[in-house]
Amino acid sequence: MRATHRxxxxxxxxxxxxxxAGPAATPEEALxxxxxxxxxxxxxxxxxxxxxxxxxxxxAYDRAIAFLEKLVADHPNLxxxxxxxxxxxxxxxxxxxxxTQVILANNALAAFTKAIELKRSWLALYTRGNSYLYxxxxxxxxxxxxxxxxxxxxxxxxxxxxxxxxxxxIALGDGYWKMDDLARARQVWAEGLQxxxxxxxxxxxxxxxxxxxxAVIDETYDITKRVDTSLQELWxxxxxxxxxxx
Amino acid sequence: xxxxxxxxxxxxxxxxxxxxxxxxxxxLRFGSAANDAIGEIRFEEIGSQAGVRHRHHTRxxxxxxxxxxxxxxxxxxxxxxxxxxxxxxxxxxVTNSDEGKPNKLxxxxxxxxxxxxTERAGxxxxxxxxxxxxxxxxxxxxxxxxxxxxxxxxxxxxxxxxEGDGTFRDVSANSGLGKFGNTIAVIAxxxxxxxRLDxxxxxxxxxxxxxxxxxxxxxxxNLDNAVNGGGLTLWRGxGDGTFRxxxxxxxxxxxxxxxxxxxxxxxxxxxxxxxxVASDYGTDWLYLNNGDGTFTDxxxxxxxxxxxxxxxxEIAxxxxxxxxxxxxxxxTDEYMKECNMLxxNNGDGTFTDLSKETxxxxxxxxxxxxxxxxxxxxxxxxxxxxxxxSAGKENYIPVLLPMIITPGIDFTDVNNWPAIGDRSWSGYQxxxxxxxxxxxxxxxxxxxxxxxxxxxxxxLGxxxxxxxxRLDFYQTNADQPALLYRNVxxxxxxxxxxxxxxxxxxxxxxxxxxxxxxxxxxxxxxxDGGNGYAGxxxxxxxxxxxxxxxxxxxxxxxxxxxxxxxQAPLNRISVIEEGKGLAAK
Numbered sequence: 001m002r003a004t005h006r007x008x009x010x011x012x013x014x015x016x017x018x019x020x021a022g023p024a025a026t027p028e029e030a031l032x033x034x035x036x037x038x039x040x041x042x043x044x045x046x047x048x049x050x051x052x053x054x055x056x057x058x059x060a061y062d063r064a065i066a067f068l069e070k071l072v073a074d075h076p077n078l079x080x081x082x083x084x085x086x087x088x089x090x091x092x093x094x095x096x097x098x099x100t101q102v103i104l105a106n107n108a109l110a111a112f113t114k115a116i117e118l119k120r121s122w123l124a125l126y127t128r129g130n131s132y133l134y135x136x137x138x139x140x141x142x143x144x145x146x147x148x149x150x151x152x153x154x155x156x157x158x159x160x161x162x163x164x165x166x167x168x169x170i171a172l173g174d175g176y177w178k179m180d181d182l183a184r185a186r187q188v189w190a191e192g193l194q195x196x197x198x199x200x201x202x203x204x205x206x207x208x209x210x211x212x213x214x215a216v217i218d219e220t221y222d223i224t225k226r227v228d229t230s231l232q233e234l235w236x237x238x239x240x241x242x243x244x245x246x
Numbered sequence: 247x248x249x250x251x252x253x254x255x256x257x258x259x260x261x262x263x264x265x266x267x268x269x270x271x272x273x274l275r276f277g278s279a280a281n282d283a284i285g286e287i288r289f290e291e292i293g294s295q296a297g298v299r300h301r302h303h304t305r306x307x308x309x310x311x312x313x314x315x316x317x318x319x320x321x322x323x324x325x326x327x328x329x330x331x332x333x334x335x336x337x338x339x340v341t342n343s344d345e346g347k348p349n350k351l352x353x354x355x356x357x358x359x360x361x362x363x364t365e366r367a368g369x370x371x372x373x374x375x376x377x378x379x380x381x382x383x384x385x386x387x388x389x390x391x392x393x394x395x396x397x398x399x400x401x402x403x404x405x406x407x408x409e410g411d412g413t414f415r416d417v418s419a420n421s422g423l424g425k426f427g428n429t430i431a432v433i434a435x436x437x438x439x440x441x442r443l444d445x446x447x448x449x450x451x452x453x454x455x456x457x458x459x460x461x462x463x464x465x466x467x468n469l470d471n472a473v474n475g476g477g478l479t480l481w482r483g484x485g486d487g488t489f490r491x492x493x494x495x496x497x498x499x500x501x502x503x504x505x506x507x508x509x510x511x512x513x514x515x516x517x518x519x520x521x522x523v524a525s526d527y528g529t530d531w532l533y534l535n536n537g538d539g540t541f542t543d544x545x546x547x548x549x550x551x552x553x554x555x556x557x558x559x560e561i562a563x564x565x566x567x568x569x570x571x572x573x574x575x576x577x578t579d580e581y582m583k584e585c586n587m588l589x590x591n592n593g594d595g596t597f598t599d600l601s602k603e604t605x606x607x608x609x610x611x612x613x614x615x616x617x618x619x620x621x622x623x624x625x626x627x628x629x630x631x632x633x634x635x636s637a638g639k640e641n642y643i644p645v646l647l648p649m650i651i652t653p654g655i656d657f658t659d660v661n662n663w664p665a666i667g668d669r670s671w672s673g674y675q676x677x678x679x680x681x682x683x684x685x686x687x688x689x690x691x692x693x694x695x696x697x698x699x700x701x702x703x704x705x706l707g708x709x710x711x712x713x714x715x716r717l718d719f720y721q722t723n724a725d726q727p728a729l730l731y732r733n734v735x736x737x738x739x740x741x742x743x744x745x746x747x748x749x750x751x752x753x754x755x756x757x758x759x760x761x762x763x764x765x766x767x768x769x770x771x772x773x774d775g776g777n778g779y780a781g782x783x784x785x786x787x788x789x790x791x792x793x794x795x796x797x798x799x800x801x802x803x804x805x806x807x808x809x810x811x812x813q814a815p816l817n818r819i820s821v822i823e824e825g826k827g828l829a830a831k
Contacts, residue, residue: 097470097554098582099650106651136581138643223583 027058035067042075046238048084049231052091056226061092072111079119083127086111087229090131094226101223105134116148122159122168123234125152130171134221137178146175164233166196173205174217284739284792287620287627287681287695289718289731297360298352298720301727302704303344305378307457313666315456317635318465319343319378319400321430321506321613323722324780325707328384328393329354330367330408334819336709336784338720339369339382339395340728347373349382349397353412354711358732367414369395369406376457377401383776384785385434385443387483389753398429398447400456407487422488426453428476434775435510435519436752436805437496438539442485443752443775446521448505449476463658466504469650470554472527474658475504497540503528509559509777511570512759513591517807519757522572522589524556524779530574530587532597548596553584558779562617563770564604564626565685568761569593570772575612575630575779579672581643586612586630605688606680611672614706614779618717619790620695622739624767625682629692631703631721635666636673642666674700677721701726705780710788715741715817717788722780740791740816746773749824750806757805760787765794786819 025033034051041047048068055064068085075081089108093101112128115121129148135141149172156165169192176185186206193202204216293299302323307315326339335354342349348370352360364370372379381398388394392408405421406414418424423445431448438444452474454464466472478498481489493499503525510521514534520541523531529552533541558575565571569591576584585607589597601607606628609615615630635642645664649655655662676698680688692698705722712718716733723729742762746755756775761768769789776782791797795816802810804824812827814820821829 095551098577098584099469099554100471102647102650138581138641139647140644224585 027054027060030054031058031060031063038067038071042071043078043080045080045083045231046235048080049087049229052084052088053230055088056091059095061088061095064088065092072114077118079115079121079124082111082115082118083124086115086127086131090227090229093223105131105223120151120155122152122155123231125149125155126168126171129175130167133171133175133178134223142175142178146172146179149175161195163196163236166192166199166202167233169193169196170199170201170205170220173202174220177213177217283737284621284623285736287679287691288734288736289620289696290734291696291699291729292358292732293728293730296358296730296732297362298338298340298350298730299727300340300342300350300352300722302340302722302725303342303347304725305343305345305373305457310665311462311660311663314660314663315459317666317671318451319380319456320635320702320724321450321704321780322378322380322400323704323724323728324381325705325720325722325728326382326384326395326776326782327707327709327720327784328782330384330393330395331412332392335713336711336786337363338707339384340720340722341379341382341397342373343378343380345373345375349373349379356713358712363412366412368416369397369414372397372399372401372404374401376455378457380430381432381780383432383434383445383782385445385756385775386753387434387443388485388487389441389748391753393754396432396434396445398432400428400430400451402426403429403432403447405487417487420488422490423481425479425491426455427479428453428456429479431505431507431776431779433508433510433521433777434754435521435756436483437480437510437519437535437541438482439518439751439757439805439807440485441748441750441752441806442483443754443756444483445481445489446508446510447479447481448508448523449479450504450506450526452476452502459660462660463656465658465660465663466527467658469527469657471529472504473502475502475525475527477501477503478505478508478523492539495539497542498533500543501531503531506557507559507777507779509561509572510757510774511561511572511772511777512757513570514595515569515759517803519805522559522561522574524559524574526555526557528554530556530559544595549589550597550599552587555584556587557612558615560615560617560778561772561774562626564588564617564628564682565590566625566767566769567591567593567685568768568770570770572597573606573615573617573628575609575615575632577611577672578608579610586615604686605690609678610675613704614781616706616708616719616778616781616783618708618719618783619682619741619788620679620717620733620738621681621735622716622741622790622792623682624739624769624790624792624794625685627682628678628680628688629697629706629708629719630678630680631706632672632677633675633700633702633723634672635670635724636700636702637670638668640667640669642669642671645669673702676700677703697731699729701729706778707781707783709784710743710786710819713819715743715788715819719783720781738790740794742789742791742797742814742816743819744787744789744800744814745785745819745821746787746802746804747821747823747829748804748806749826750808751804751824754785755804755824756785759803761799761801761803762789762791763798763800764791764796765798767792767794791816 086108115124132141132145173185173188338352353363378400395406397404428451507524518535572589574587588601609630610632617626679692701723771787
């Protein structure tokens with residue numbers, strides 16, 4: 001995360017120095033401009049995220065996938081580029097047919113795996129682990145997700161508390177639930193709730209049982225709904241850090 | 247006026263008919279539902295006692311890909327409901343698909359039982375070594391008053407002329423329909439309003455004979471956007487038993503999808519028939535009739551997001567707003583969450599999918615689904631079949647997954663698909679019955695209604711087989727016996743049934759639109775020529791009227807363009823002839 005923080009500050013500086021994008025910029029122009037920036041700064045997680053959000057707005061999913069595919073081919077050892085590449089597949093899932101969704105999800109997993117191989121970060125582990133949980137139980141991928149999320153949990157426990165760490169408590173508990181280990185699920189959710197007592201998702205899980213709990217979790221992993229891949233919580237952390245002059 | 251009701255049954259002096267009539271008499275004696283609450287929807291399954299427990303057999307292929315090809319061709323378990331002998335009772339034609347296995351024609355004896363009329367009729371055939379029967383359709387192609395029979399095949403279709411004496415004559419050779427196609431669905435409609443019925447074929451595979459496969463690359467070239475299917479073929483009826491292909495002239499030759507069903511209706515109320523195409527492995531299509539023998543593909547403008555596995559195109563006005571809507575089944579299971587589509591007709595050329603809002607989204611691995619007002623409360627309910635393959639405990643999906651996610655795999659090559667063996671695939675699924683709660687939302691109640699069987703459903707044929715004013719239905723299943731559900735809802739609401747006979751229009755009145763007003767409410771029904779997957783329902787129009795005690799008006803818009811207002815009695819079946827009103831008794 002430290003590398004990301006450093007980059008975030010630089011990115012903010014670049015943003016301040018850069019001429020503001022004119023309101024007349026077309027989606028095509030905006031995407032082209034971001035592609036040019038990414039080509040010069042391929043491992044820039046936030047820039048890649050901004051690019052993907054623009055691509056979502058423009059329904060330019062295939063363009064984003066193709067661009068990021070070339071980017072990681074040109075720069076095969078950059079973990080954040082791999083993450084953005086994987087997220088681009090995730091971004092397309094809600095507008096794809098059901099079988100294409102499976103293919104996209106699997107491609108995303110491949111990119112996330114490559115990111116982990118390059119750098120075993122909390123973000124990469126959480127992302128892949130959480131992705132596994134979207135797969136139907138029949139495919140037996142929940143244990144793989146739990147393994148990643150346990151590793152992410154170990155990493156976050158070794159560093160200072162961040163707001164986004166609550167995600168691991170939610171997802172890991174959900175993973176245990178998907179493996180029919182309700183006791184461990186509740187234990188993790190409860191632990192998370194102690195650290196993040198206002199978190200609505202954890203509260204909902206702790207308050208629900210049986211079919212109601214299933215409904216909460218099914219809704220969380222509903223593949224027809226768009227997954228927020230904007231990574232806003234990371235930027236909020238970075239912005240706080242930047243404002244504090246750290 | 248010809249009235250065919252419980253009285254007719256009683257006159258036949260058959261004990262079972264008398265019992266059924268007694269139930270009808272009770273309904274009438276107590277003023278039907280006018281003074282009573284309408285009962286919960288209930289059915290009893292009477293397939294065996296009625297003599298229609300037909301067992302379907304899918305085609306068995308040979309070779310190492312036998313079970314994969316068998317799976318891809320397992321859809322042809324179909325039923326066609328129609329009164330072939332003009333005795334006032336709807337009969338059943340039911341398909342078979344394995345080599346040498348006979349189709350069945352069941353003649354409704356009007357007493358709760360059916361007689362096997364297949365041999366005398368001569369319509370058992372079609373499953374020869376190079377052809378697979380997949381669908382059936384009643385339609386009076388020559389307007390002689392006797393409904394003829396078309397048997398669609400993976401092969402060339404068979405056309406039988408109804409001789410009017412219980413026998414049929416095979417007129418396929420001279421019909422002009424001799425073009426090979428892997429046809430899974432067929433409807434009859436009069437697309438050019440010339441008074442002669444035309445045929446629209448929905449073809450699944452491209453026209454390669456699967457039983458003499460030269461090229462193994464026959465399967466979908468994309469599992470969500472395939473463009474190597476059989477598409478559509480449109481045949482213009484000449485009225486003399488011959489048909490001429492007009493697919494290209496009509497503007498339909500660009501459709502190369504994997505068609506599973508076609509359904510027609512006048513969606514824009516401009517007096518001609520449009521149609522919806524449910525496509526597997528790709529986007530569905532909506533074509534509007536230009537009124538000049540051509541159609542315009544309006545899919546992109548008219549429809550929203552489509553989940554790419556269209557199985558069924560059933561059309562009715564489920565919310566009584568005077569516009570015809572479309573219900574399409576898809577696949578929703580633990581491994582695939584497609585959701586069905588209930589395309590609400592917005593009346594402005596667009597449709598909005600309200601399946602989630604109406605709670606009709608999930609019918610598992612869907613096949614046929616039909617609207618029908620089963621309790622006569624004035625709102626169309628919905629029954630949906632489902633289930634692909636019920637076999638062993640092991641599931642095929644995890645076996646299939648590696649092929650799907652392995653980059654570079656050629657899905658079209660049948661050799662790349664893993665063997666299924668004894669595995670199940672979306673099997674043992676409970677059927678769904680949705681009760682319409684005033685058009686805004688539906689309530690699933692298949693269990694209490696007695697129709698939650700878990701067979702591998704395919705087709706549905708809805709009809710009032712006992713003429714008691716309550717709609718029954720026949721469910722066909724793949725490689726399994728069929729079911730006949732008799733409606734025993736008690737008490738049901740008031741009703742009326744109309745059999746329309748065209749004179750200037752096609753004799754079956756396919757395409758006629760009827761608007762009925764009663765008790766301050768309004769309903770529309772249209773005569774369709776085989777909408778809905780693998781099942782043609784009765785062409786007799788049924789209106790459930792709830793507690794309405796009298797009919798205010800009945801307006802008929804015939805395909806010829808004639809607008810006619812008629813009167814007909816409540817709780818009766820009436821026959822109406824175009825331009826002549828109620829037919830003489």
